[in-house]
Amino acid sequence: MTALARIGLAAYRWAGIIGYPAAGLVLRARAMRGKEDRARLSERLGHAAFERPHGPLVWVHAASVGEMMAITALMRELRRSQINVLLTTGTVTSAEIAWQRLKNEVIHQFVPLDLGPAVRRFLDHWQPDLAITVESEIWPSTLMELHQRQIPQILVNARLSDRSHARWQRHPAVAQSLFSKLSLVVAQSDVDAERFRDLGAWPVTVSGNIKVDTDAPPCDQAALSTYERQIGHRKTWAAISTAEGEEKLAAMVHRALRASMGQLSIVVPRHPDRCDEIETMLVAQGLTVARRSRNDAVTPQTDILLGDTIGEMGLYLRLTEIAFVGRSLYQGGGGGNPLEPAVLGCAVLAGPHVENFRETYQALVRNGAARMVRDAEMLAKGVHYLMNEHLVRHKMADAGMEAVQQMRGALTTTMKVLEPYTNPLTVKARLEPQQAAGE
Structure with missing residues (x-):
């Protein structure tokens, strides 16, 4: 990491620490505009609403409804292997959909703000064995904290828009420092894969778009x-x-x-x-x-x-x-x-x-x-x-x-490349008593 990248990331971390006391005010203001769930603001600061279940746990983060629906089949595959799944999302809408469709299958929490104290509190409680993020969510404090704790972070159904790629290219040293901390990137396309490699991610493989493998949306x-x-x-x-x-x-x-x-x-x-x-x-x-x-x-x-x-x-x-x-x-x-x-x-x-x-x-x-x-x-x-x-x-x-x-076929490919990370958790799950999600 270059000196400039170290300074930039250090400044980001310190800004998060300094800004943390004001986070509650910002969240309450967002709740007044309907952008946050007023009753669950503490989750955004890293406080847990449930006890951590026994056994292995995979943290899956999907920013919004589309990403959550895309990853639903993968989460159900993990649950079939008796692996606990903690799902975090960032929007009120996605939380409502998660409750409607997955309440008995996974634990849902709002994702903590990318501020050091919130991320550390969240990880101290949940202690995930593996972190899986959907599409393009790259949060520096979270990524660095996971890396420091030696928790593998994998990006699945990964994509980088033209705009995001150009923005990261303007800061190559910072990008290299962050993207190199990802344990694996499973990209949607060859173009996306090349972009992630260009920014420092390795290894990178291509699966296709797992949204293609989701079922048709349900209907009343x-x-x-x-x-x-x-x-x-x-x-x-x-x-x-x-x-x-x-x-x-x-x-x-x-x-x-x-x-x-x-x-x-x-x-x-x-x-x-x-x-x-x-x-x-x-x-x-x-x-x-x-x-x-x-x-x-x-x-x-x-x-x-x-x-x-x-x-x-x-x-x-x-x-x-x-x-x-x-x-x-x-x-x-x-x-x-x-x-x-x-x-x-x-x-x-x-x-x-x-x-x-x-x-x-x-x-x-x-x-x-x-x-x-x-x-x-x-x-x-x-x-x-x-x-x-x-x-x-x-x-x-x-x-x-x-x-x-x-x-179709991206989900099968994704599950296959995840096996080196999920198979040990499957073995661990069989050796440890389980709790139902949310207990």
């Missing part, structure tokens, strides 16, 4: 039946995982097609907490809005079904065969995940800015399952065309499901 069948009955024979399309500004474009598309198509537009923002302002914007444009959270009925006069609930993407996508995937029309968005609409038989549309899922979109486009649009006008033309050309729409949907099937 009663709600689906109700909406299908209310929608009747109306045509539909969905704009999902939208970022700020894309809802306004979805409204433009709806107004452009309404006279000729009479369609229902389904809008599902990436962040449901923005839905009040989104509804205000839609109503101001003369559109009639039904909100899922209010159980509003979809009537023949309803223009927009606003999907403002958590964990119901499977419901919204089953109501349509055309899905525009957001965070893709504006520079820096990075693109949303097209796998869920593809696996549920939707023709996929997206903007040009999809670097976070570049290889996935390339595979879908190559198979004829996805089409890229430049702006609202091109999006409106694409939606109109697919609504009218049912053979083309169904061909794209079939191609999407086929492409997903071809991309």
Whole structure:
């Protein structure tokens, strides 16, 4: 490590120590804005809500809902081997989904802030045998503390966006110091693997994207039946995982097609907490809005079904065969995940800015399952065309499901390369008494 890197990392550690006393105030302010769970703020400071169970324990960190759902199958494989799993996430939404779907299988805690005192308190209590992080979460204090305690840290389904890679490249000595402390990186693609090697990680292997191996998102069948009955024979399309500004474009598309198509537009923002302002914007444009959270009925006069609930993407996508995937029309968005609409038989549309899922979109486009649009006008033309050309729409949907099937296998590859770390824990689990998660 160069002197400059040592100084930079030391400054980061000291800043965390000095700033720690103010962390509680920051967390309370975030809780007032709905960004934190007020009842569980102490977890963000490293305090545990449960006793550590007996036996081996793997700490799995997934920043948000998408990462958590991607890693669910891997966590269940660990549990089948009688290994305790501590899952940490960073968002209120992900915590709610974890409680709904995994409460009897893993222990869930909010991830501690990357401040020395919080990280040390967290690790002192949980004493994980192995730490697995999903995708691209690199926290210096946590990484250095794990390394000092000789706890292997593995990055799975790892990716580095263009922006993140460029940012790390501006500080090569710091990157080398941190990334070299990773015990293993399991990258999504050859491009990602090369980027991690460039920054100092070793060894690095490639698995593909484990999100492809996740099951189709679940659905409330009663709600689906109700909406299908209310929608009747109306045509539909969905704009999902939208970022700020894309809802306004979805409204433009709806107004452009309404006279000729009479369609229902389904809008599902990436962040449901923005839905009040989104509804205000839609109503101001003369559109009639039904909100899922209010159980509003979809009537023949309803223009927009606003999907403002958590964990119901499977419901919204089953109501349509055309899905525009957001965070893709504006520079820096990075693109949303097209796998869920593809696996549920939707023709996929997206903007040009999809670097976070570049290889996935390339595979879908190559198979004829996805089409890229430049702006609202091109999006409106694409939606109109697919609504009218049912053979083309169904061909794209079939191609999407086929492409997903071809991309599967990343989970098996990941579990295989993890065996040198997990097999000893499996043996240890058989020799030590276990406790159920959360006891």
